[in-house]
Amino acid sequence: MSREKTLVSTQWVLENLNNPSVVLVEVDEDTTLYEGGHIEGATTFHWRDDLQDGLIRDLVSKEKFEVLLSKHGISNDSTVILYGGNNNWFATYAFWYFKIYGHADVRLLDGGRKIWELEGHPLVTAVPVGTVTKYVAKERDNSIRAFRDEVIAAIGAKNIVDVRSPAEFSGELSAPAHLPQEGGQIKGHIPTAKNIPWSKAANENGTFKSDAELREIYSVAGVDLAKDTIAYCRIGERSAFSWFVLHELLGLTDVKNYDGSWTEYGSLVGVPVAVGA
Amino acid sequence: MRTCGATPGGPSLDGIDLSVQSVIQGVVLRAGIPQNSDDVPNGGPVERAHVRLLDSTGEFTAEVPTNNQGQFRFFAAPGAWTLVVQAQGVRIEQAVIAKQGEPVDLVLTVEPLAK
Numbered sequence: 090m091s092r093e094k095t096l097v098s099t100q101w102v103l104e105n106l107n108n109p110s111v112v113l114v115e116v117d118e119d120t121t122l123y124e125g126g127h128i129e130g131a132t133t134f135h136w137r138d139d140l141q142d143g144l145i146r147d148l149v150s151k152e153k154f155e156v157l158l159s160k161h162g163i164s165n166d167s168t169v170i171l172y173g174g175n176n177n178w179f180a181t182y183a184f185w186y187f188k189i190y191g192h193a194d195v196r197l198l199d200g201g202r203k204i205w206e207l208e209g210h211p212l213v214t215a216v217p218v219g220t221v222t223k224y225v226a227k228e229r230d231n232s233i234r235a236f237r238d239e240v241i242a243a244i245g246a247k248n249i250v251d252v253r254s255p256a257e258f259s260g261e262l263s264a265p266a267h268l269p270q271e272g273g274q275i276k277g278h279i280p281t282a283k284n285i286p287w288s289k290a291a292n293e294n295g296t297f298k299s300d301a302e303l304r305e306i307y308s309v310a311g312v313d314l315a316k317d318t319i320a321y322c323r324i325g326e327r328s329a330f331s332w333f334v335l336h337e338l339l340g341l342t343d344v345k346n347y348d349g350s351w352t353e354y355g356s357l358v359g360v361p362v363a364v365g366a
Numbered sequence: 367m368r369t370c371g372a373t374p375g376g377p378s379l380d381g382i383d384l385s386v387q388s389v390i391q392g393v394v395l396r397a398g399i400p401q402n403s404d405d406v407p408n409g410g411p412v413e414r415a416h417v418r419l420l421d422s423t424g425e426f427t428a429e430v431p432t433n434n435q436g437q438f439r440f441f442a443a444p445g446a447w448t449l450v451v452q453a454q455g456v457r458i459e460q461a462v463i464a465k466q467g468e469p470v471d472l473v474l475t476v477e478p479l480a481k
Contacts, residue, residue: 254425
């Protein structure tokens, strides 16, 4: 998979700020970031209000996704550039979402908000007023999405990659360390999972490491890149980041994001759980 | 102490059950010249600095941007951690020890190139 088709640089964004075929979309975990300042012309999706069904735990329906994209001026032939805070966690989740619904040209700003800010590029507060489009999504492509029964069947059979921090993997923490440590579910990890934190794939400035470095990270950790792989985290965002690395950057064909992740698995009755490093 | 009476450091801990949390928090300020020996630096908050938390092996654990008051917070586990603060043109590290029930509240100063 070519990085040219999946990633853009800050320089590319600066050169395309007025390109009518390009739509910038910011997706953050901290949803107040956008209103405090964003890249000129960028719109925003709220990771929960816009991208979660709200009644049942699931992605929004095809129809709701079409309404969302239409409202934000995105056409089927738009080049969508996603970026966000926290090393593009939620932007890569949105990327995975765009692929689920079959958008043709979606890319990430490599490094997201972080590198944009560290390089000192301008942020604006003006919200763009775009034209409303009539977006038509494809039916969901579940070949890149794993469900719980498939995950249980994958124990000892496929690569299972737990991309959470070592402390979450071992059972010491139940959530990332910038969130309250909530109870209500078992701590630990799925047996036979390898712990390769999503952060290993990123440089300190938020950009992705080179393909050679990425292959090395997974291989050293014992992941057989020739086998099918399922990635998970706590709620499916960080694992979308690692899914992006494996599927979009390294070009592995059968890689799925388990968006139910630990909040689902760790609440299931009777499934096997492992603890410790 | 700040003359405005506010407690130097991270956001309010109201509503957080400190008996079960090991909080590491603080504020990132531009370096300034204190008016008195016990003043905190007076250069103002650094908004949107990137603060990352590394575990005792140096492994990334979490990262947050500072808010418009320069504040950040982590809910860690008891033990040794390292904070890395990045802003335009600056990077500092700070070792901390987290304890359950005793929040760590820091004042970190940097000299970013940005405003």
